[in-house]
Amino acid sequence: MEELSKRYSPGDIEDKWYAHWMLGGYFHSEPDEREAYSVVIPPPNVTGQLHMGHILNNTIQDTLIRRARQEGKNACWVPGTDHASIATEAKVVNLLREKGIRKSDLTREEFLKYAWEWKEKYGGIILHQLKKLGASCDWERTAFTMDEVRSEAVIDVFIDLFNKGKLYRGKRMVNWDPSAQTVLSNEEVLYEQEKATLYKVRYQIEGTEDEWITVATTRPETILGDTAVAVHPDDGRYKHLHGKRAIVPLINRKVPIIADAYVDREFGTGALKVTPAHDVNDYEIGLRHNLDVVDVLNPDGSMSAAAIMFVGLDRDKARLEMYKALSVEGHIVGTEDLIHNVGRSERTRVVVEPRLSLQWFVDMKQIAGPALDAVMNGEIDFYPENLKNTYRHWMENIRDWCISRQLWWGHQIPAWYLMQDDEELVFVAKTEEEALESARQQTGRSDLQASALRRDEDVLDTWFSSWLWPISVFDGWKNEKEFNYYYPTSVLVTGWDIIFLWVARMIMAGYEWKEQKPFQDVYFTGMVRDKLRRKMSKQLGNSPDALELIEQFGADGVRYGVMASAPAGGDILFDDKLCELGRNFCNKIWNALRLIKSWNVDPSIEQEEGRKLGIRWIRSRMNVIDAELRQQYAQFRLSEGVTALYSFVWDDFCSTFLEIIKPTYGEASDAESYEAALQVFEEICKLLHPFMPFITEEIWHQLRARIGGDDCIVARIAEKPGEVDEDVIKTLEHILTVKSAVLELRNQYQLSPKETIVLIHPSEEELISLWNKPAAKSILLKLSNATADEGESSGVSFLAGKYQYYAALHIEIDREAELKRMNEELVYYEGFVISVDKKLSNEKFVANASPEVVEKERQKKADGESKIEQLKRSIEQLN
RNA sequence: GGGAGUAUAGCUCAGCUGGUUCAGAGCAUCUGCCUUACAAGCAGAGGGUCCGCGGUUCGAACCCGUGUACUCCCACCA
Numbered sequence: 001m002e003e004l005s006k007r008y009s010p011g012d013i014e015d016k017w018y019a020h021w022m023l024g025g026y027f028h029s030e031p032d033e034r035e036a037y038s039v040v041i042p043p044p045n046v047t048g049q050l051h052m053g054h055i056l057n058n059t060i061q062d063t064l065i066r067r068a069r070q071e072g073k074n075a076c077w078v079p080g081t082d083h084a085s086i087a088t089e090a091k092v093v094n095l096l097r098e099k100g101i102r103k104s105d106l107t108r109e110e111f112l113k114y115a116w117e118w119k120e121k122y123g124g125i126i127l128h129q130l131k132k133l134g135a136s137c138d139w140e141r142t143a144f145t146m147d148e149v150r151s152e153a154v155i156d157v158f159i160d161l162f163n164k165g166k167l168y169r170g171k172r173m174v175n176w177d178p179s180a181q182t183v184l185s186n187e188e189v190l191y192e193q194e195k196a197t198l199y200k201v202r203y204q205i206e207g208t209e210d211e212w213i214t215v216a217t218t219r220p221e222t223i224l225g226d227t228a229v230a231v232h233p234d235d236g237r238y239k240h241l242h243g244k245r246a247i248v249p250l251i252n253r254k255v256p257i258i259a260d261a262y263v264d265r266e267f268g269t270g271a272l273k274v275t276p277a278h279d280v281n282d283y284e285i286g287l288r289h290n291l292d293v294v295d296v297l298n299p300d301g302s303m304s305a306a307a308i309m310f311v312g313l314d315r316d317k318a319r320l321e322m323y324k325a326l327s328v329e330g331h332i333v334g335t336e337d338l339i340h341n342v343g344r345s346e347r348t349r350v351v352v353e354p355r356l357s358l359q360w361f362v363d364m365k366q367i368a369g370p371a372l373d374a375v376m377n378g379e380i381d382f383y384p385e386n387l388k389n390t391y392r393h394w395m396e397n398i399r400d401w402c403i404s405r406q407l408w409w410g411h412q413i414p415a416w417y418l419m420q421d422d423e424e425l426v427f428v429a430k431t432e433e434e435a436l437e438s439a440r441q442q443t444g445r446s447d448l449q450a451s452a453l454r455r456d457e458d459v460l461d462t463w464f465s466s467w468l469w470p471i472s473v474f475d476g477w478k479n480e481k482e483f484n485y486y487y488p489t490s491v492l493v494t495g496w497d498i499i500f501l502w503v504a505r506m507i508m509a510g511y512e513w514k515e516q517k518p519f520q521d522v523y524f525t526g527m528v529r530d531k532l533r534r535k536m537s538k539q540l541g542n543s544p545d546a547l548e549l550i551e552q553f554g555a556d557g558v559r560y561g562v563m564a565s566a567p568a569g570g571d572i573l574f575d576d577k578l579c580e581l582g583r584n585f586c587n588k589i590w591n592a593l594r595l596i597k598s599w600n601v602d603p604s605i606e607q608e609e610g611r612k613l614g615i616r617w618i619r620s621r622m623n624v625i626d627a628e629l630r631q632q633y634a635q636f637r638l639s640e641g642v643t644a645l646y647s648f649v650w651d652d653f654c655s656t657f658l659e660i661i662k663p664t665y666g667e668a669s670d671a672e673s674y675e676a677a678l679q680v681f682e683e684i685c686k687l688l689h690p691f692m693p694f695i696t697e698e699i700w701h702q703l704r705a706r707i708g709g710d711d712c713i714v715a716r717i718a719e720k721p722g723e724v725d726e727d728v729i730k731t732l733e734h735i736l737t738v739k740s741a742v743l744e745l746r747n748q749y750q751l752s753p754k755e756t757i758v759l760i761h762p763s764e765e766e767l768i769s770l771w772n773k774p775a776a777k778s779i780l781l782k783l784s785n786a787t788a789d790e791g792e793s794s795g796v797s798f799l800a801g802k803y804q805y806y807a808a809l810h811i812e813i814d815r816e817a818e819l820k821r822m823n824e825e826l827v828y829y830e831g832f833v834i835s836v837d838k839k840l841s842n843e844k845f846v847a848n849a850s851p852e853v854v855e856k857e858r859q860k861k862a863d864g865e866s867k868i869e870q871l872k873r874s875i876e877q878l879n
Numbered sequence: 880g881g882g883a884g885u886a887u888a889g890c891u892c893a894g895c896u897g898g899u900u901c902a903g904a905g906c907a908u909c910u911g912c913c914u915u916a917c918a919a920g921c922a923g924a925g926g927g928u929c930c931g932c933g934g935u936u937c938g939a940a941c942c943c944g945u946g947u948a949c950u951c952c953c954a955c956c957a
Contacts, residue, residue: 006917191955198957217957267956279957341955389883390952397953496952531890533950564905565891569884571950573891577906584919591917598916631895640893643904658916665915747923753914785914844937853898853938860899 004597004702008590010554014694018131021697026069026713027136029076031485037068037075038486040470041137042494042502043082043145046119047091050129050546052528052536052574053495056566059559060525061493062135063638066690068490069136070717076486077136078473079127080143083119085410085462086180086347092118092409108408108457115409129547134555134693136713143473145465146411153472154411154465155430157513162415162428166366169358169415169426173280174402176355178301178315179348182406183359185461186399187501189343189352198338199323200269202331203229203246206254213238213246213257214333216268218340219278220326221318223248224307225296226255228274230285233259235270249331250322251308258289280354297353299406315353360404360413360458368398370511371504380507381521383636384569387496394500401505403461410459417454418443427453467505470518489519496524496569523636526571533573549579556692557582563642563691585646586695589688592654593699595662596677602668610778614660615676617732620725621652622683627721629687642691649684656736660779678703686715731773735780738800742784745798745807757786760795760806797874799825804870819878826871833864 021027029038039061044054061077069075092115093103103111127142143150161167175184199220202212213229229246231238238257245254255274262285263272276286277295286293296307303310303318309325310318326332343352372395374380375388382388404413416435418425420443427442429435432450440448465472470492476483488510494503503522510518528536536543549558553576560582566572625648632641657680661673681703685696689712700712742757751757759781771777771788781788786807795808796818839845840857 004916007919008917191953215957219957262956264956272957275957281955281957338957340957343955386883393882393953499952567892570892575891575906578891580919581905584917587919588917591920593916595916635895637895643893647904654917655921662916743922747911750911753912753922839937842937846937848937849898856899 004590004594006591006594008554008586008695010556010586010694011551013698014132014134014555017694017697018134020711021136021713022139024709024711024713026711027077027138028140029074029138031481032074034072034074036486036490037065037071037073038489039065039077039491039493040473040489041077041079042492042498043080043143043466043469044126045084045087046081046123046126046144047084047088048081048126050126050133051543052546052562053525054126054130055133055546055549055558056525056528056562056572057493057495058130058133058135059562060523060566060638062133062693063559063563063690064491064493064633065136066693066713067633069713070686070689070715072716075136076138076141078141078143079130079135079137079139080141080469080473081124081127081145082462082466083144083146083410085405085407085459086177086182088115088119089407089409090180090348111408132547132550132555134559136693141473145462145469149475149478150465150468150472151411153468153477154460155414156477157468157509158414158460158464159428159430160513161362166363167360168363169360171356171358172361172402173283173354174357174359175343175345176299176353176357177345177348177350178297178299178353179350180345180407181299183355183357183402183404184345184352185402185463187463188346190346191341191343193339194342196338196340196342198268198336199326200333200335201249201273201326202333203249203273205241205257206245206247213241213271214269215271215273217273218338219275219319220322221303221307221310221315222275222278222296223273223322223326224251224303224309225275225277225294226253226273227276227286227292227294228255228289229257230260230263230272230274231257231270232263232265233261235263235265237270249329250325256289256291258285258291260285260288277356278354283354283356293356295356297355301350301353359402360415362401362403364398364401364508367508367512368395370515371395371507374507374511374517380517380519383521383523387499387524387569390496391499391504395504401461403464404456404458405461406457407459410462411465413456413458413460415456417456418448418452463501463505466502467509468513470506470510471514476514487514488517491521491523492519493523493525495527497527499524521636524569525566526569528572528574531573531575533571536574544574544576549576552576553579553583554586554694556586556695560585560642560646560692564639564646567637567639582692585650586692588650588654589684589695589699592649592658592681593702595658596674596681597702599663599674600668601671601674603671605668605670607670607672608778609775610782611661611670611673613728613731613775614657614779615673615680616725617728618652618657618676618680619722620729621648622680623722623724624729626683626687626718627724630721638691645684645688645691649688653680653684656732656783659783682715685712686717689713689715731776732779734800735776735783738780738803738805739783741798741800741805742786742807745796745809749796749809751809753785755785757784758789758795758808759784759786760789760808797822797870797877799867799870804867804874815878819875822871822875822878826868826875829864829867829871833861833868836861836864 041061042057065075065077095118096103096114130137158167175186175189177184196218198216198218200214200216201220201223202214205211205213215229226248231241241257242259244257246257247254262281263270274282274285274291276283276291276293278297294306296304297315298304301315303313303315305311310321313321323332344350345352372392375382375391414428414430416427416432418439425442427435427438429438432453435453436448436450439453440446470487470489474483474486476487492503506518510516530536530542534540534542558579561578564581565578625644628644629641632638661677663669681699685700689696693713697712746753777788789808795806797804797806836857840861846854
């Protein structure tokens with residue numbers, strides 16, 4: 001029945017089995033009496049497309065989930081998406097702009113209508129793409145951070161924090177994104193070293209003809225907002241100026257010259273222009289010295305009316321114009337190049353502007369404690385562990401979290417304001433009615449109308465919903481049964497780049513509201529980079545199209561490629577080549593199947609001894625790998641695990657085992673060997689399934705006819721690994737050593753693999769352990785394509801392990817070359833024995849080393865000596 | 880400025896408890912094979928100062944110190 005193609009073609013097979021699994025309801029989980037194994041997906045942006053990071057991350061999760069399912073646990077992987085307020089809003093704004101619609105022309109409701117339409121149309125594409133990868137998510141549980149359940153949780157939590165006094169509204173210096181026109185949290189600002197120009201600008205001292213003080217700045221446009229010049233109190237150069245005033249150039253504003261220890265005397269000119277509105281440190285100085293605040297920038301980064309000059313001009317252009325204007329007046333004393341850190345918005349990449357504004361903050365110090373402890377005392381485990389340090393450092397120095405965003409796409413802050421006697425009263429409530437009610441009570445004005453209240457326009461930071469994810473996806477505040485069963489989740493798999501943005505905050509939320517950790521283990525993946533170690537990004541265009549990759553190599557191939565090179569925490573340097581490996585592996589497995597299926601079975605054939613031994617061996621090897629794999633899973637060393645399986649399947653199963661039990665050409669297989677092959681292959685499918693689900697399911701069904709429900713995805717793996725027969729493993733090791741030596745011999749004498757070699761039984765029988773075991777001898781001869789002869793020791797000799805073999809070759813041997821080779825070997829082994837001997841005659845070694853080590857050294861010496869003996873004999877014979 | 884990590888074959892990396900997994904794997908290169916499951920395959924070969932120096936130890940790729948180089952995180956000086 002030769003109907004299987006020579007090449008494995010994944011396309012149809014993958015779709016077929018995914019549909020089959022869905023139909024079987026295997027991905028769906030409901031609480032029951034089994035142990036739960038739950039994972040929540042790091043929700044991708046609802047507008048996102050599958051990229052290599054997702055592939056890595058989700059392959060790992062799927063592998064863990066599938067493994068848990070096979071272990072008989074109630075595996076539940078909750079998928080979902082994140083509304084990603086800034087990113088999504090920016091996309092919608094751009095889309096509308098293409099249609100000629102400006103956001104500013106729309107009402108909030110109109111804009112949101114567009115946004116939702118767009119979300120319905122394009123949102124969730126990424127979830128569909130995950131299916132292509134084989135992700136066995138419980139799709140019935142698909143959640144969205146802005147759906148009803150999740151939204152309600154967000155609002156409730158906000159109110160709760162407010163009531164507990166862990167949330168406040170305050171005017172602070174914040175990070176402003178002039179492009180998205182919203183504030184950002186500290187964690188959303190990325191600092192990078194960039195080149196800049198340091199301008200030295202002179203300010204005239206008030207009341208002097210020609211006395212100046214020179215400041216240094218990278219931002220001349222902010223000169224228009226200067227309200228002081230600061231010098232170090234102990235700086236002798238400027239002591240005489242303390243208390244005097246300087247004149248801000250061009251606009252002739254007179255500002256005090258103040259002394260503040262913040263100023264670095266070494267930097268620039270030692271004189272600092274102070275712009276409290278546009279620099280965090282300047283703001284602090286301003287507070288200390290009671291300075292005016294002149295905000296010269298508009299929210300979009302253009303110069304404001306307060307700037308007087310260049311009003312409406314963008315800050316970058318204004319900087320150049322300012323430079324020109326200062327030059328003309330002779331105020332530029334000099335310029336120099338400077339490399340300094342510039343903060344950019346994570347999302348829009350524009351330079352972030354420090355800005356004083358009124359925002360909502362979470363008082364993190366009040367909630368960080370238990371979360372810090374949980375990680376430090378091992379209640380939650382991090383893989384790799386060293387990220388605990390990073391975590392601790394951040395948690396110990398935690399700063400307040402700015403959670404309001406000047407956007408529309410997101411959860412609107414449930415706060416209402418009422419102006420009363422120049423004071424703004426705040427009412428945080430779930431609904432307008434409730435807010436009104438408390439306003440009436442608090443003010444005593446029972447006639448107060450809702451129209452008097454103004455709702456906060458802002459929405460909440462996306463991460464303010466993400467941090468509740470492990471709780472909210474199980475409807476943790478309403479559905480006790482679900483929540484208690486699945487929470488805490490088993491493992492979180494995510495990139496270390498969001499350890500602060502997300503992971504730390506989830507832990508805090510877990511303890512804040514549930515007094516429990518959100519997950520047991522955190523598996524941090526590395527970043528996916530290209531061969532040049534660059535981060536994959538759209539701008540660089542170095543990110544391969546994930547779906548195309550799957551198309552090209554098959555999902556299993558891609559999964560293998562990504563897994564094989566992804567140790568926890570380590571970056572993965574992605575290369576298509578790796579997927580090719582995976583694809584080739586699939587092909588290898590496929591051809592093993594073709595081989596087995598090509599056998600005819602004849603029950604009347606008696607099973608040959610070598611085959612029996614081969615079967616005992618492969619089972620032992622399998623059990624070794626099985627045990628190893630359990631270790632690897634326990635330590636999340638998945639790349640090691642899948643690599644071990646790869647070499648087991650390729651080397652042990654295909655190259656050795658199948659070759660041993662393969663029927664001679666034209667003959668049928670005995671029934672026992674055939675059955676054993678099927679069984680071992682089934683075991684392989686089970687172990688490999690979590691990594692490569694599609695091909696293993698296909699093979700599972702190709703191997704035998706299955707009744708409904710007998711699918712690889714739910715095939716249980718044994719509680720414990722089976723037994724290992726070390727003797728059998730040793731015997732085969734030796735056989736393989738001899739086999740390699742024979743192949744080497746063939747290579748050396750250019751003999752075709754087809755040509756049968758005659759191995760000769762040497763006179764010292766006791767040395768040839770294999771010769772006396774019929775089963776072992778039979779395997780050796782089969783794998784080497786050799787026959788045995790009982791004749792004298794003659795022909796070409798070769799060493800295999802510690803034994804010497806002879807082969808009769810039907811060719812003239814080159815005596816000179818043989819002698820030379822053997823003499824070289826002799827020299828090597830003599831040196832070897834001397835070095836071992838040295839060790840053994842060292843009294844300290846014998847006294848201090850463990851007995852096993854000493855014994856091993858003795859063995860080494862004995863083996864070496866026996867080799868020398870044999871070599872000498874062979875050389876003699878050849879002479 | 881504070882912290883973490885890395886350095887092993889041309890490339891990417893294993894090497895877990897210091898000792899026969901001890902110098903390895905895959906890729907790349909080269910050689911020979913269309914051998915009856917698989918050329919997406921098979922059989923081989925070359926390739927190394929385990930970053931430098933010092934120390935501990937009977938014994939170091941592994942532990943300690945130190946130097947160098949690189950990577951990353953945090954804070955942030957105009």
